[in-house]
Amino acid sequence: MVIRDFDRQKYISAIEVSELVRCLPREHTQNIQSIWYKPASEFVAIGVPVEAGIKGAYFPEYRTIVVYDLVSKSLAKHIIAHEIGHYVYQTVLTSYKRKEWAQQIGGKPPFVSEYARTNVAEDFSECYATYTLNSNDIKLSSKKANFLRVNVFR
């Protein structure tokens, strides 16, 4: 995996990014090609629109995660784990398990964040990041935590 351009910002080093990746199950990251830091303004400058307020993205066609604008180490880790969560949801979960999440578990309260309310995929990614980073300040419901423990971090 290529970890690129994190020396352009001061919140998280490339080594810290690779440490975060290494603490995850190998199948969650082994087919991700790269994780880049690139400010949103540079995408806009070349004609690629970036929705306001969006801090990261996962591009399935390139198997690449881009982190746009950072303000702290903890947010940087959360964004990277969240985007890996999208890869896991789309690629590692079986379609049967994805359906189970979408129909029975995701998209229902309690939510770990306001953003998790957006849709079932964002709920999954927010739960994945919370579970991965063991953020104690936000509460992961036992139903969602159990789904991750049994199906994702088995």
Ligand SMILES: [Zn+2]
């Ligand atoms: Zn997302």
